[in-house]
Amino acid sequence: xxxxxxxxxxxxxxxxxxxxxxxxxxxxxxxxxxxxxxxxxxxxxxxxxxxxxxxxxxxxxxxxxxxxxxxxxxxxxxxxxxxxxxxxxxxxxxxxxxxxxxxxxxxxxxxxxxxxxxxxxxxxxxxxxxxxxxxxxxxxxxxxxxxxxxxxxxxxxxxxxxxxxxxxxxxxxxxxxxxxxxxxxxxxxxxxxxxxxxxxxxxxxxxxxxxxxxxxxxxxxxxxxxxxxxxxxxxxxxxxxxxxxxxxxxxxxxxxxxxxxxxxxxxxxxxxxxxxxxxxxxxxxxxxxxxxxxxxxxxxxxxxxxxxxxxxxxxxxxxxxxxxxxxxxxxxxxxxxxxxxxxxxxxxxxxxxxxxxxxxxxxxxxxxxxxxxxxxxxxxxxxxxxxxxxxxxxxxxxxxxxxxxxxxxxxxxxxxxxxxxxxxxxxxxxxxxxxxxxxxxxxxxxxxxxxxxxxxxxxxx
Numbered sequence: 001x002x003x004x005x006x007x008x009x010x011x012x013x014x015x016x017x018x019x020x021x022x023x024x025x026x027x028x029x030x031x032x033x034x035x036x037x038x039x040x041x042x043x044x045x046x047x048x049x050x051x052x053x054x055x056x057x058x059x060x061x062x063x064x065x066x067x068x069x070x071x072x073x074x075x076x077x078x079x080x081x082x083x084x085x086x087x088x089x090x091x092x093x094x095x096x097x098x099x100x101x102x103x104x105x106x107x108x109x110x111x112x113x114x115x116x117x118x119x120x121x122x123x124x125x126x127x128x129x130x131x132x133x134x135x136x137x138x139x140x141x142x143x144x145x146x147x148x149x150x151x152x153x154x155x156x157x158x159x160x161x162x163x164x165x166x167x168x169x170x171x172x173x174x175x176x177x178x179x180x181x182x183x184x185x186x187x188x189x190x191x192x193x194x195x196x197x198x199x200x201x202x203x204x205x206x207x208x209x210x211x212x213x214x215x216x217x218x219x220x221x222x223x224x225x226x227x228x229x230x231x232x233x234x235x236x237x238x239x240x241x242x243x244x245x246x247x248x249x250x251x252x253x254x255x256x257x258x259x260x261x262x263x264x265x266x267x268x269x270x271x272x273x274x275x276x277x278x279x280x281x282x283x284x285x286x287x288x289x290x291x292x293x294x295x296x297x298x299x300x301x302x303x304x305x306x307x308x309x310x311x312x313x314x315x316x317x318x319x320x321x322x323x324x325x326x327x328x329x330x331x332x333x334x335x336x337x338x339x340x341x342x343x344x345x346x347x348x349x350x351x352x353x354x355x356x357x358x359x360x361x362x363x364x365x366x367x368x369x370x371x372x373x374x375x376x377x378x379x380x381x382x383x384x385x386x387x388x389x390x391x392x393x394x395x396x397x398x399x400x401x402x403x404x405x406x407x408x409x410x411x412x413x414x415x416x417x418x419x420x421x422x423x424x425x426x427x428x429x430x431x432x433x434x435x436x437x438x439x440x441x442x443x444x445x446x447x448x449x450x451x452x453x454x455x456x457x458x459x460x461x
Contacts, residue, residue: 310358
């Protein structure tokens with residue numbers, strides 16, 4: 001019997017066995033049948049089928065994470081004032097292109113020390129082959145024993161990883177909106193994506209000392225999100241708040257231009273997060289892997305829902321009215337909170353983890369205002385605060401996690417990222433100047449730096 005016929009028969013058996021509980025009180029025979037299928041299928045699936053399935057996971061996950069770039073662009077465009085919308089859109093397109101290029105030229109080799117500078121033509125091994133070995137080793141497959149578990153196109157591996165680098169850069173953009181010059185920001189993006197992000201990521205995902213020490217960060221609550229948050233915080237402190245934001249001990253609201261666009265951006269990010277977390281399983285070639293990816297999807301969605309509901313309730317309680325922008329950030333907070341461990345929680349636990357993230361955002365936003373740290377879109381509460389919390393929350397559901405190790409790793413990554421980012425910001429401030437003039441800020445960066453406006457008929461302060 002051919003492998004195809006065997007697989008077809010096993011698939012039919014699996015479908016029948018899962019339906020048995022609907023027709024009988026005793027589900028034990030069904031469970032036994034499923035167990036038999038689970039044991040039999042891996043031995044029958046050809047290597048190339050596993051290779052294809054894993055490759056598809058990386059590619060689909062990668063383009064979903066790519067779509068998050070559109071989410072960041074829309075969220076920021078909706079939350080800045082109309083006179084700065086074009087600048088935010090340009091920054092998001094430019095930073096994404098820069099991140100992809102710098103990660104290829106420099107960042108990849110720093111993140112995966114076994115990497116090389118060239119791209120070969122052998123699709124199954126030569127194309128960034130050392131990168132593939134690093135990925136395989138990260139999931140427990142040594143270079144001397146490549147097996148079917150994580151065997152995939154190395155090009156798809158690279159494609160997936162470069163999207164994470166670009167996401168880190170996107171986080172910084174919204175915090176510093178409406179008063180930072182374009183070119184200093186882009187220069188910082190070059191440093192962030194070529195050096196800062198890949199160096200610290202190598203400590204975990206490149207098989208470095210944090211990984212060896214037992215640090216757990218499944219899809220990057222710390223490695224991606226808190227890094228973007230630390231870089232944004234350093235920039236906000238050095239750049240200073242927008243003109244008129246804090247005056248006479250009061251916080252002056254500066255409403256965004258388009259909450260419809262901001263809401264669309266949030267849903268796009270929510271969608272993209274399924275690829276962000278789901279494809280971080282790194283394999284789809286077995287029944288167990290497919291089940292894990294499905295569980296990750298469910299938990300990711302549950303955490304986002306929990307964060308949104310918690311923010312909705314918190315704003316009603318604290319402010320007597322629901323706040324849409326807080327609810328949007330509450331959903332994103334839930335997503336960041338579950339990213340460090342989206343596999344081990346149950347649905348209820350994932351919802352609660354996300355809900356507490358939503359609470360943290362509602363509390364952190366006014367705290368930043370009290371400290372006179374101006375974060376235009378709330379990226380620091382969402383990505384830094386909830387990135388730290390989500391990394392700690394791993395210990396609640398994963399018995400392999402150590403609180404001490406998680407805290408130590410958070411501190412190492414945080415100190416490194418904040419200090420290096422601050423040094424770069426200070427250098428840029430001294431050499432290029434990072435803040436636009438008061439006149440340009442009042443006129444809006446669309447007109448003063450770009451000479452074009454997103455809403456030319458309706459622009460106002």
